[in-house]
Amino acid sequence: MKASQFFVSTLKEAPADAEVVSHKLMMRAGMIKRLGAGIYNYMPMGLRVIRKVESIIREEMNRAGAVELLMPVVQPAELWQETGRFDKMGPELLRVKDRHDRDFIIQPTSEEVITDIARQELRSYKQLPKNFYHIQTKFRDERRPRFGLMRGREFTMKDAYSFDRDVATATVSYDAMFAAYQRIFDRFGLQYRAVAADTGAIGGDRSHEFQVIADTGEDAIVYCPTSDYAANIELAEGVALLAARGAATQALTKTPTPGKSTCEDVAALLGLPLTQTVKSLVLATDEKSESGDIIKSTVWLLLVRGDHELNEVKAGKLDGLKAGFRFATVAEIEDHFGCKPGYLGAIGLKKPVKVVADRTVAQMSDFVCGANEADFHFTGANWGRDLPEPDVIADIRNVVAGDPSPDGKGVLAIQRGIEVGHVFLLGTKYSKDMNATYLDETGKPQLMVMGCYGIGVTRILGAAIEQSHDERGIIWPDAIAPFSVVLCPIGMDRSEAVKEAAVRLHDELQALGVDVLLDDRGERPGAMFADWELVGVPHRVVISDRGLKEGQLEYQGRRDAEASKVAVADVVAHLKARLKA
Amino acid sequence: MKASQFFVSTLKEAPADAEVVSHKLMMRAGMIKRLGAGIYNYMPMGLRVIRKVESIIREEMNRAGAVELLMPVVQPAELWQETGRFDKMGPELLRVKDRHDRDFIIQPTSEEVITDIARQELRSYKQLPKNFYHIQTKFRDERRPRFGLMRGREFTMKDAYSFDRDVATATVSYDAMFAAYQRIFDRFGLQYRAVAADTGAIGGDRSHEFQVIADTGEDAIVYCPTSDYAANIELAEGVALLAARGAATQALTKTPTPGKSTCEDVAALLGLPLTQTVKSLVLATDEKSESGDIIKSTVWLLLVRGDHELNEVKAGKLDGLKAGFRFATVAEIEDHFGCKPGYLGAIGLKKPVKVVADRTVAQMSDFVCGANEADFHFTGANWGRDLPEPDVIADIRNVVAGDPSPDGKGVLAIQRGIEVGHVFLLGTKYSKDMNATYLDETGKPQLMVMGCYGIGVTRILGAAIEQSHDERGIIWPDAIAPFSVVLCPIGMDRSEAVKEAAVRLHDELQALGVDVLLDDRGERPGAMFADWELVGVPHRVVISDRGLKEGQLEYQGRRDAEASKVAVADVVAHLKARLKA
Incomplete structure (x- = not known):
C-alpha cells in the first residue's frame, strides 16, 4: 500500500x-x-x-x-x-x-x-x-x-x-x-x-x-x-510461613504505643520485626429478614501478619462470609472491642467476635497485637495462653514474592x-x-x-x-503491526532512481504477500522516520540516491540500535529472514 | 470444511x-x-x-x-x-x-x-x-x-x-x-x-x-x-402525452353522475375513455407565525389525467409546496369548492384555489371533470374557455410503462x-x-x-x-454463496471407497482455494440433497459406490434441471470451469 x-x-x-x-x-x-x-x-x-x-x-x-x-x-x-x-x-x-x-x-x-x-x-x-x-x-x-x-x-x-x-x-x-x-x-x-x-x-x-x-x-x-x-x-x-507454632517464651505485656496505630509504626517503636506483629481487620455480616431488614449482625476479626495484606476474595469464600460481608462500622468496632480502630486485637473482647486467623498467624508465638485500648499494644501474646484458639484458620492473605510455592517446587515470584x-x-x-x-x-x-x-x-x-514501547513510540510484534515493513524513500519527488527502486521493492514485497507500506507522502527524512517509529512498524528500509549509488539500501529493525546496509539484490531475502509472521 | x-x-x-x-x-x-x-x-x-x-x-x-x-x-x-x-x-x-x-x-x-x-x-x-x-x-x-x-x-x-x-x-x-x-x-x-x-x-x-x-x-x-x-x-x-392542446369541439355540459365519484366510474358511466377524464386532488399549505400558530392556509387543486397518479415527491418540489403540504380537510374542501370530494373540478370555485395541472392535463381538451356539485360532472371542458388557464403547469404524476422516455430515445418500462x-x-x-x-x-x-x-x-x-430462488430453496450466485461446492457422499459410513474419494476431492478443492463443504453428517441422500438445495449451494457433487464403480461422479448445478455424470479424473476441471467466482 x-x-x-x-x-x-x-x-x-x-x-x-x-x-x-x-x-x-x-x-x-x-x-x-x-x-x-x-x-x-x-x-x-x-x-x-x-x-x-x-x-x-x-x-x-x-x-x-x-x-x-x-x-x-x-x-x-x-x-x-x-x-x-x-x-x-x-x-x-x-x-x-x-x-x-x-x-x-x-x-x-x-x-x-x-x-x-x-x-x-x-x-x-x-x-x-x-x-x-x-x-x-x-x-x-x-x-x-x-x-x-x-x-x-x-x-x-x-x-x-x-x-x-x-x-x-x-x-x-x-x-x-x-x-x-x-x-x-x-x-x-x-x-x-x-x-x-x-x-x-x-x-x-x-x-x-x-x-x-x-x-x-x-x-x-x-x-x-x-x-x-x-x-x-x-x-x-498462601501457605503457612511457619512450619509449627513456637512455644511461648515471653509474658503478655501491655505496652504504651501512643499514636502508633499501624503495625509498621508499632514495630519501629518497639524495635521488633514487622513479622512479629499481627494486623486486625474487622468485618461484619448481616442476617436479613425476608423484607430486607437487618435482624442480626455478626462481627468478624480477621488477623494477618503485620507485613501481609488481607485478600478479600479469599475471605469471601469462608463459611459465614460467603453470602457477602462489609467492613464493620466504627460504632460496631467500639461496641465489640471497647476501643477505636488502630489498637484492636483478639485479647479481652467486650462482646463475641468470630476470630479468623491466617495460616501464618495461627502458627505465631510471642506476637504483638492491639490491646483494645487506645495507644496500647500487647507484646508476648500467645494462642491458647492469652487468648482462645482462633475460631477459623484459613488462607486469607495475599501471597508475596518469596513465599514458598504451594506446589512445593520453589518460591513464588x-x-x-x-x-x-x-x-x-x-x-x-x-x-x-x-x-x-x-x-x-x-x-x-x-x-x-x-x-x-x-x-x-x-x-x-x-x-x-504497554508491554513493548520506547521513548520513540510503539514497538509492535510482526504479527499484529499495522504494517510489517515501511519503505522510506528519500527525495522520491526529485530522484527517478529512488522512486523506481522504491516502487519496485514495494511491488515485489506486496506480490510476496508482505504487508508493506511505501511512504510516498514526500515528508522530510526526519519526520518520516519519527512517524514510523511512533507508529511502531517493525521493519524499515530506507532508499536513498547515495545508497543506490553504492548498490545498497538501509535496513533497520524497530528494536535495532542502528541501521545496517543491505545490498539491493539481497534486501527481499533479508526482510523475509527478519519477518516472523 | x-x-x-x-x-x-x-x-x-x-x-x-x-x-x-x-x-x-x-x-x-x-x-x-x-x-x-x-x-x-x-x-x-x-x-x-x-x-x-x-x-x-x-x-x-x-x-x-x-x-x-x-x-x-x-x-x-x-x-x-x-x-x-x-x-x-x-x-x-x-x-x-x-x-x-x-x-x-x-x-x-x-x-x-x-x-x-x-x-x-x-x-x-x-x-x-x-x-x-x-x-x-x-x-x-x-x-x-x-x-x-x-x-x-x-x-x-x-x-x-x-x-x-x-x-x-x-x-x-x-x-x-x-x-x-x-x-x-x-x-x-x-x-x-x-x-x-x-x-x-x-x-x-x-x-x-x-x-x-x-x-x-x-x-x-x-x-x-x-x-x-x-x-x-x-x-x-413524465412528459406531456399530448404534443399540443386540441381545439374545443364540445360544449361544456353538466351531466348527472350519481354516486360516481371516481374517474373510472364516471368514464364507464359516460362511455368515454378514462384518458378523457381529469382527476382532482386537493392539498393545503399553512403559513405559520413564529410561535407555530397557523396564520393562513392556502388550498391547492392538483389535476392529473384520470388514468394517472399524483407523484407527491414531484408535487413537493413546486414553489409554494416545497416547505411542506398536507391533504386538505373535508371542511376546507367544502369551503372552497362548495362540494364534497368526488365531484371536484377547477370550474366555478367558491374561493381562490391555486390550480396546478400536470403537463398532460394542460394539453387536454373536451375533458371530463367534477362539477363541484355532488353527483354531477362536466363533459366538454376546455381550458381558457370554461376555466382559466392553470396557475402552474408541471410534471406532477408518476410515469407509467409505455410513456415516452424523457431522453426521447424510446418508451419507458x-x-x-x-x-x-x-x-x-x-x-x-x-x-x-x-x-x-x-x-x-x-x-x-x-x-x-x-x-x-x-x-x-x-x-x-x-x-x-428475492431475486433468485425456486420451490426447493435459495439459488445463490457463486460469489456470495455460503459454500461454492458441496460434496454429498452416499453411504460414507459404510463405504471406504466413497469416504476416501470424498475426502480426497474435498482436500484437493480446498487446496485450490475452492470454498467446498463435505457433508459428512451421514444423512440420507434425499435429506442431504434437500438441505443443500434449500441452502442454495450452487454446485453439488454426489459420490456413490455405484458411480465410483463406473469411474464417475455426479455433478449438478443448482439451476440445472438434472445431474450429469463426470469422470472422476475430470471433476476438478469440470468444477473449475463452472465456478464463476
Whole structure:
C-alpha cells in the first residue's frame, strides 16, 4: 500500500487526558480518536491492528472446531430477565427502551443469547459438544472509563461458548480452548502468562486468565519460576510461613504505643520485626429478614501478619462470609472491642467476635497485637495462653514474592499483567436458569454444561503497547503491526532512481504477500522516520540516491540500535529472514 | 470444511411470522434466527454469506481509494445536536442515556461522527479528496420491522463518506464511487440497475440508487430499454402525452353522475375513455407565525389525467409546496369548492384555489371533470374557455410503462426493485452545520463538499434471495454463496471407497482455494440433497459406490434441471470451469 492512498495522522503531543503510555501512543500514532468518554473511533492505522488480531483469533478458533456466528448488539431484556442479570447487574449494563417502551440492553457479553440459541438448536446429545463464538462490539458503561482502550466503554470482544453433556466432556472443551488461546497469544508475539483464576460467585470448576506481562499492568500475577504454578493474586495460595507454632517464651505485656496505630509504626517503636506483629481487620455480616431488614449482625476479626495484606476474595469464600460481608462500622468496632480502630486485637473482647486467623498467624508465638485500648499494644501474646484458639484458620492473605510455592517446587515470584483473555468452565449456571437441556441416550433431558471464553480484542492493542514501547513510540510484534515493513524513500519527488527502486521493492514485497507500506507522502527524512517509529512498524528500509549509488539500501529493525546496509539484490531475502509472521 | 465441524440447521417449515420468501428461506436454511422484532442472530450459514459480501465491498472500496476505519455504535448526542438530527429525527433514532444521564444514540448512520473526524483531521486542501468508510452495525427503530433482513432494526451497513474541495472534485469522487458500486454489484452476480433518485430535502446534486431486480421489490424502477435512462418512480420524468392542446369541439355540459365519484366510474358511466377524464386532488399549505400558530392556509387543486397518479415527491418540489403540504380537510374542501370530494373540478370555485395541472392535463381538451356539485360532472371542458388557464403547469404524476422516455430515445418500462445501495452527493449540508472547513491555497477556510455512499450489507442477502430462488430453496450466485461446492457422499459410513474419494476431492478443492463443504453428517441422500438445495449451494457433487464403480461422479448445478455424470479424473476441471467466482 502507498501512504498517499492511506491515512497517516500523527501528533507531537498526546492529549492531556491520556494517562497511560499505551493511550498516549495510540493517540499520537493516529490509531484511535476519542469520540466520548471511553468511546473511540478506530482510525485506519488502528483498525489494521484490530483486523490482524481478529484474524489470528478467528483462524485459531476455527482450527479448534469453534463455529462463528454473530449475535446482536441490541438484545431484548427478556432473556436477561430469565437469568436475573437484567436486574442484578449494576449501571454498567446499558439499558435502553425502544419506541414501544420495551426494554433492551446493549450487550456486554452474550451468555443469555447463546444459551437461548443452544436450547433451541442443540436438542440431542448427538449434537454435543458444540462451541459457538462471535467477534462483536460490546458496551460496558464503566463508571470511570480511562486508559484509552484498556478500560473503554465500547470495545470489541471475541466471546465463545461451549456446550457439553457433562463436566468431563466440558473439561475437554475447556482444555481445547486453553490450547487455542496459547496458540493465539503465541502468534500475537506477546509475552503472556496463563494463570489460574478465582471462579468467583459463579463457582465453576476451572478458570484461567491470559495476562499480557507489563510493568504497568493492573493485575498481580503470581508464578513459580521453577514449576508450572501460576495464578492471579486473588487465587494464589498462601501457605503457612511457619512450619509449627513456637512455644511461648515471653509474658503478655501491655505496652504504651501512643499514636502508633499501624503495625509498621508499632514495630519501629518497639524495635521488633514487622513479622512479629499481627494486623486486625474487622468485618461484619448481616442476617436479613425476608423484607430486607437487618435482624442480626455478626462481627468478624480477621488477623494477618503485620507485613501481609488481607485478600478479600479469599475471605469471601469462608463459611459465614460467603453470602457477602462489609467492613464493620466504627460504632460496631467500639461496641465489640471497647476501643477505636488502630489498637484492636483478639485479647479481652467486650462482646463475641468470630476470630479468623491466617495460616501464618495461627502458627505465631510471642506476637504483638492491639490491646483494645487506645495507644496500647500487647507484646508476648500467645494462642491458647492469652487468648482462645482462633475460631477459623484459613488462607486469607495475599501471597508475596518469596513465599514458598504451594506446589512445593520453589518460591513464588510476582509480575504485573494486563488481563486480555479469560477461559471459564461455567458449569450449569446459565443452562439451569434458562432450562437449556438436551436429550441423552435414554431420552431424558439433561442440563448442558457450559464454558465461556473471552478475548478483549481492542484491549490487546493497549496491552501490547504497554508491554513493548520506547521513548520513540510503539514497538509492535510482526504479527499484529499495522504494517510489517515501511519503505522510506528519500527525495522520491526529485530522484527517478529512488522512486523506481522504491516502487519496485514495494511491488515485489506486496506480490510476496508482505504487508508493506511505501511512504510516498514526500515528508522530510526526519519526520518520516519519527512517524514510523511512533507508529511502531517493525521493519524499515530506507532508499536513498547515495545508497543506490553504492548498490545498497538501509535496513533497520524497530528494536535495532542502528541501521545496517543491505545490498539491493539481497534486501527481499533479508526482510523475509527478519519477518516472523 | 466438513459439515460435522460446522453447524447445519434446516427447517421443514418456515415460522408463521415470515411473510416474504427471502425471510422464509433464510429461516428454513438456518441462516438467521430471530431474537426479537427486527433483530436476528446471524447463524454460521448466514454469516458466511455476510462475510463474502463484506469482503467484495471492502476490496472494491479499497481499490477505489477509500480508507477503512471504524466508528462506534454508541455515539454521544452532542454531534447529533450540532446538525439538529438528535431532535429532528423521529423515534427510529434509538436514544439512550448512560449512567450519568448523558444522551447517546445507537447509530443509524455516521454523517455526524465522520464530519467531526474530517473537521479535525482534514485541515488543508492538500489532504483532499479523502474518502472514509466503515462496515458497522446500525440500528433503526422501525415502527413495524418485517420481512426478515429486508426491514430489520439492527443491520450491517457499509457507509462511506467523501470530502472534497468543491462540487467539481466531489463529482469526481461521486463518479468513482458509482463505478466502484457497479463493480461490487457485478461481482455479487446479481441483476441490478443503478437508477437516478430524488435528492429530496437534502437537495444535493446527484443521487443514484442501486436496485436489485426482483418482482417482489417494494420500489418501482423506471427505465428505457433502448437507452441509458433509468430512474426511480419518484424522479422519473413524465412528459406531456399530448404534443399540443386540441381545439374545443364540445360544449361544456353538466351531466348527472350519481354516486360516481371516481374517474373510472364516471368514464364507464359516460362511455368515454378514462384518458378523457381529469382527476382532482386537493392539498393545503399553512403559513405559520413564529410561535407555530397557523396564520393562513392556502388550498391547492392538483389535476392529473384520470388514468394517472399524483407523484407527491414531484408535487413537493413546486414553489409554494416545497416547505411542506398536507391533504386538505373535508371542511376546507367544502369551503372552497362548495362540494364534497368526488365531484371536484377547477370550474366555478367558491374561493381562490391555486390550480396546478400536470403537463398532460394542460394539453387536454373536451375533458371530463367534477362539477363541484355532488353527483354531477362536466363533459366538454376546455381550458381558457370554461376555466382559466392553470396557475402552474408541471410534471406532477408518476410515469407509467409505455410513456415516452424523457431522453426521447424510446418508451419507458417499469420493473420492481429492492434498494440495496445509494450514492448521494451531499454538498455542504453537514459541513455547514458542523463547520467542517479546510484551508485553501490562500489560507482561507472553505466548507468541505461531501458525498455519502451506503450499501445495506445484510439486506443484500434478502434481495439476492428475492431475486433468485425456486420451490426447493435459495439459488445463490457463486460469489456470495455460503459454500461454492458441496460434496454429498452416499453411504460414507459404510463405504471406504466413497469416504476416501470424498475426502480426497474435498482436500484437493480446498487446496485450490475452492470454498467446498463435505457433508459428512451421514444423512440420507434425499435429506442431504434437500438441505443443500434449500441452502442454495450452487454446485453439488454426489459420490456413490455405484458411480465410483463406473469411474464417475455426479455433478449438478443448482439451476440445472438434472445431474450429469463426470469422470472422476475430470471433476476438478469440470468444477473449475463452472465456478464463476
